[in-house]
Amino acid sequence: MNAAIRILMCPPDLYDVDYVINPWMEGNVHKSSKERAAQQWQQLKTLIAERATVELVPPAAGWPDMVFTANAGLVLGDRAVLSRFYHPERQGEEPHFKAWFEANGFTVYELPPDLPFEGAGDALLDRQGRWLWAGYGFRSELDSHPLLAEWLDMEVVSLRLMDRRFYHLDTCFCPLSDGYLLYYPPAFDTYSNRTIEMRVPPAKRIAIEEADAVQFACNAVNVDRTVILNQASAALKQRLQECGFTVVETPLTEFLKAGGAAKCLTLRVTEPVQPKPAEVVSVLSRVVDLSGHLLDSGLMNRALDTVVECGGSFQVLDFKLGVQKQSTSQAKLKVSGPSPEIIESILSELIEIGALLPEVKDARLEPVVQNGVAPDDFYVTTIYPTEVRVNGEWLRCQKQRMDGAIALRRDDLGQLTATCKLLRDLEVGEQVVVGIDGIRTLHKGEGREKAPKEEFSFMGSGVSSERRVELVVEQIAW
Template sequence: MSQHRIPRNRTYLMCPPEHYEVAYAINPWMDTATPVDAELAVKQWERLRETLTGLGHKVHVLAPEPHLPDMVYAANGAFTVDGVAYGARFKYAQRTAEAAAHRAFYEAGGWDFRAPTQTNEGEGDFAYLPRAHGGLILAGYGFRTEPAAHAEAQDVLGRPTVSLRLVDPRFYHLDTALAALDDGNVTYYPGAFSVASQRVLRQLFPHAVLADEADAYAFGLNLVSDGRNVVLNSEATGMARKVEAAGYTAVLVELSELKKGGGSVKCCVAELRP
């Protein structure tokens, strides 16, 4: 079935985990008592980068900065649509300085960068589907990003924005509970969302691939897809079977060390939409 799914070349931003460690705990997955194999984290990250470039995608690399161990989760630094970059404003002080590093990257690259006034964590809580209902932003709130940022993103990016309430702290960012499989459809774990938000998702995406708790717990929703190839955490075997059954090609990558910080494939990858 996979031949019916058409991939589209993408451009991504990643940041190597040279300073990565779990030095604090700001989500339920982080445990400062659990050691991180820093060397293995770098190898796993590099394998993810090579997987994306091997699929024909371009990957820009953001230089990591000391004392910012979560910079590896590059998706959180901004959200881009049609050459406009809506910057991040992190909730927790430990990550605040990451925003400036991302801003410098976008400004140096000639992007129309818009500084936020509201707390938001970039593509961690925003997803864009250019062919869904004429171009639609899905926006999560409940743990990190403030609802007011959804209105700000809509104003800045000029796309209708649908707010979705996250209710399970294990799935603290939208990208741990929902992912775009292509330019018009998504996969998501219903249990991560409020009853009202589940209703909205059913209306918007009647053909969505539904994940279960085991898929979500294995970070199976924290994926990157080019419309055909779905790159996801190797632990998420059930999710891999679901996307294969829907006609996509699952590409498994081991990211055990990055999961210790509360992230997986998508957290490490921001999509750049020039």
């Protein structure tokens, strides 16, 4: 037994499936057995108590999901980040968990009320203390990750969840001792899977099949070299044993009806702080403006869907609805992405539908050092007339074409000119536009009727399909 490890649990005295807030609850409302649930919970508690110290928080009337203490918050050292539940059905748990944290000497950090984050259900510490894995997509917002990095002084690695069945990170992802990782890859998007592969070597990755995933094999409690879980296939048990782990199965079927298993029923409250923490977070944010007939044209919905589908999150900072039929509406959105590549992709898609970047900056220029070779991250041109901002002035690009680069050089009169060129035509001595700033393209405005004049929109990055393919290829090549 490792008495230094303390794990928080909540007795299932008031547990029931009272509502539906995840796919596992569908068809199971009031179909759980209180007797079997109590028996299964007690068996889990006994197994954990043989290996660690179990502490209890009393259940509160009206909040049947308090039994899932993993969602109480996230603990590191003497700091606890309190959960902000996404669904109203669980928001009443927050003051009860806050009271427990404070009574036990934790400094409690609270996120803004409109920023969902569901604790250790969506934030899991690498067991070697190198970084914090943080999930988003269903219950927790990406914008919570920078605050986690700040408050915990730890690098945060963002992972996007894609499968509604695995709505919390801990339902499909379990960091194990000595740097091992138990996880279900199809629960994540391509970029997140690549991130996992870059962080965890192949010998340490234990990818499971769907048959194990739906039995919540990843929703396991790991104490030293023991893995306690609901159920695992023979193949998975063998793989874990080959990696030096002892697998202990204990049925938790009554809790699966609510979408939880062993890990959901526990919260580790003794997470040691590493000697040299580093606050690192890759989440980037930009503000974009939308203007037009945003509601009846469907533009607002398209913009918000685009952000989510591309792997980001959004916050509506301002919305002004047009008061007359002919009036236009204005919206200001904060858009966030987990990496420069994804935020660039999001901005590209938004610009395609007419979004504007309000901040005006000069374009970033890089020299051509070899004929026919463009600098990294060069801006890829579109068919739309384009202008580039240099030294505070906008220059119209000549010879507009798709899938080219913007090259700048001085003409015979000493005037700076911008020209769209194929990559093979780039020459040493020219400068090429790179990055996401200082570019705008000419689009025709659209509303209930097409506007008679053209409107400029600030570009955030390349929007061609070629550029998107290039980004994907680059990620795969890492």
